[in-house]
Amino acid sequence: MTHNQTNTEFAKLYAALEAPVTALDCGKKCAPYNEYGVPFCCDIRHTVPALYRQEWEYLRLRTDLWRLWEAPPTAEGRELAAGTPPGMVLAACRGHQHCQRAYRSLACRAFPFFPYFDSRGEWLGMSYYWDYEDRCWVISHLEAVTPQFAEQFFAAFEQLFDAYPQEREIYAYHSQQMRAAFAQRRRAIPLRHRNGQWYKISPRNERKRKVAPASLPAHGVYHLAKTLPFPDEITT
Ligand code: SF4
Ligand code: SF4
Numbered sequence: 001m002t003h004n005q006t007n008t009e010f011a012k013l014y015a016a017l018e019a020p021v022t023a024l025d026c027g028k029k030c031a032p033y034n035e036y037g038v039p040f041c042c043d044i045r046h047t048v049p050a051l052y053r054q055e056w057e058y059l060r061l062r063t064d065l066w067r068l069w070e071a072p073p074t075a076e077g078r079e080l081a082a083g084t085p086p087g088m089v090l091a092a093c094r095g096h097q098h099c100q101r102a103y104r105s106l107a108c109r110a111f112p113f114f115p116y117f118d119s120r121g122e123w124l125g126m127s128y129y130w131d132y133e134d135r136c137w138v139i140s141h142l143e144a145v146t147p148q149f150a151e152q153f154f155a156a157f158e159q160l161f162d163a164y165p166q167e168r169e170i171y172a173y174h175s176q177q178m179r180a181a182f183a184q185r186r187r188a189i190p191l192r193h194r195n196g197q198w199y200k201i202s203p204r205n206e207r208k209r210k211v212a213p214a215s216l217p218a219h220g221v222y223h224l225a226k227t228l229p230f231p232d233e234i235t236t
Contacts, residue, residue, distance in 0.1 A: 017156035034135070056089050135220070140220075150192050
């Protein structure tokens with residue numbers, strides 16, 4: 001791939017996925033629960049964004065927002081570095097107070113969602129990175145995800161899969177891991193289908209049941225907040 005192709009691809013990909021996940025600033029909802037009031041997905045103690053190598057090239061020529069992430073000499077750091085997907089690099093930005101919206105990575109734009117594939121390899125829709133259930137406010141409030149975000153998410157990943165078809169395999173594998181994790185927990189997988197509806201999917205037989213997103217479970221502190229008579233008093 002030429003340098004110019006890379007530029008065009010990432011410029012187009014970023015333009016395709018501009019919409020925020022929710023109409024309100026979800027960072028204001030989760031940050032109070034994190035040390036120093038930093039949104040969890042912008043805090044490298046919780047998540048280190050993985051950038052495509054071409055994406056890193058695109059960004060490093062345009063902004064000083066990003067630097068390559070150096071793994072700390074800990075077991076966790078080594079594990080994270082070793083688990084970096086092929087063709088990607090781990091990167092850290094200058095922090096949420098210095099965010100440059102135009103240069104957010106694809107990982108930032110899509111968080112907490114990833115493209116979900118069924119066991120036959122069909123791309124059904126989007127589900128979320130389940131490790132963040134206890135921290136990400138959006139995961140506990142799926143009804144707040146806007147249709148505009150979902151449509152842009154699908155359009156952007158269509159572009160990505162056209163340019164990098166091997167990415168389908170990576171997300172299909174990740175989806176399979178989600179089925180295994182949820183089967184073990186005897187839980188259904190929440191899915192925003194490409195047809196615009198929300199479903200619960202059985203991780204064992206993959207049967208789908210249409211649901212209202214507001215009926216999907218909340219987790220951690222957000223579960224507690226939903227049981228209180230005046231939940232906004234502690235979630236804002
Ligand atoms: S996507 Fe989740 S973790 Fe990131 S700012 Fe929004 S609520 Fe917080
Ligand atoms: S670039 Fe912006 S959205 Fe992405 S991790 Fe940094 S502060 Fe968060």
